[in-house]
Amino acid sequence: MFNGFSHSVMGASHEKTGLVCQDSSAYKVCDDYAVCVVADGHGSKKHFRSNIGSKFAVEATISTIDRFYADKESFEESFPKNHKLIIKNIQKQIISDWNRLVEEHIKNNPVTEEEKSKFTEEEFEAIQPESYYGTTLIVGVAGKKFTFGVQIGDGTLVALFDDGKAVMPMEYNEAAPANVTASMCNSNAAGLFSAFYRDKQKLIAMFTSTDGLYTSFGSEFDFLDYHTIITNQLGDIDSFKNIIVNNLTKRAHFGTEDDISLSCIYDKELLEEKSELIASEVSANKQRAADRKAERLKKHVETE
């Protein structure tokens, strides 16, 4: 049986500038599948409705996955055989649903004079309407027989499979330009997704997070260890959730001051079965961190 949580906190820099939180997050758990999803609205001048865009990205994702699972037997049978093709189809459907939500929103909420006032006429005309809502998206889906994820733009997906190791399994799309954030609002968005698929390992827990979380860490080791520590506490999620929220708030305040969203899904039975393994990973990670620090502080020059 799956369980999960999700939370978004506002970054201190957005607080200072009076910008609303640009992130959205959600999770969904059913008997047969679970979804964790976060989205990070771009928040810059021309993306002036990206807080709404990120909410639409989350909604479009959940409704798309629901549609694919509507005929569960057929989906679970065909997916392992054609996962590349079906994942591409899912990406296209998410983009299509998001564009539909954006179109409806613009139709019902035309751009106001106040929103236009920040641009010259030429500048405003040059912006594609979907750009107002520009956002990233990171999605993890756990099924009974497989696990997969899709992503467009910044953000991170961490998974702990049955070996208890925290990993970032996303296979990054080399076609996406490295120096520009890929976005749901790009005209070629469907071609800019990254994805991963696993069916040989059972999933204990999976997390998606916006880049505000990753950039609040000094090393990738710490970032991965963080997810192992959370997984180790998921058995008592009701008590631990408040601690996670407080920690995310601290990171959004003292780190890079960006909004942070974290969404998690996990398999309760497998988590219980692997609880000792996860606890031993937490201890081992602590020792490895101490070893890395000792190695880092060794001097390598000729001294007096």
Added chain:
Amino acid sequence: MNNDNIIGANAATNPAAPDYTANSAANDPLDFDDDPLSATGVSRKSLVIFFLIDTSGSMKGKKMGELNTVMEELIPEIRKVGEADTEVKVAVLTFSTDVRWMYSTPIPIEEFEWARLRASGVTSLGAALKELNVRMSRNGFLNSPSLSFAPVIFLMTDGYPSDDYKAGLKELQANSWYKFGLKAALGIGNEANDNILAEFTGSPDTVVHAYSGGQLAQMIKIIAVTSSQIGSKSMTLSDDTSHELGEEDVFAAKQKLLGQQIQELVGKTETDDVPFDTGW
């Protein structure tokens, strides 16, 4: 969206007014004693200061002794420099016949200890610049997930390079971290060539010269402290006309400010101690 099975969909929590009552420490609402997640610290925006130090044989004696002493004194001063939200790290590359990093990775200034250097060999500046180019990358020393300011790069040398420094400089000049980094150089004694140093920094304004132990101490402190102060400053990316400025504009503004401040501070220094080259 069908919400029947969705257990959570979130709007943001505002950090300015959270409910911390269950976990708050008395004075700091963001300090949680019972937080197992605090084992992985929160990283601030980081600034790496690269020191490139000539340890060739000609630095032996008073120059090296003075440099070691100044660097030991400097570390506590740099600790105070970073704005409260900046994590300052130090990387030291020594070059003589070989090039060597003092530590295998940039070290947070709070943990950094100076290793008193020894001088011998020739001046392989070109090899040092090549090595800097290799390490100054996201796959090398600048691999922290946290955001980084453009680095500060501070070169100190007392002689003419014994290898092809132009080849090393050419490689380095293609490195974006170098392009956007704040660069300064210190020539030590009569043999150091300020033109070469200006080639490295890109401007004579960010090159200074020390002819005595007293000057060396003053110049190192002026350059290191000023450049790390400017380097850790968040400069606005928009000007008065609210046009968005690019990274190149911010870099140019910072580098210009560094040149102005160094020249201003150097003009105020006074020393009457014995020049390095007297009796050398």
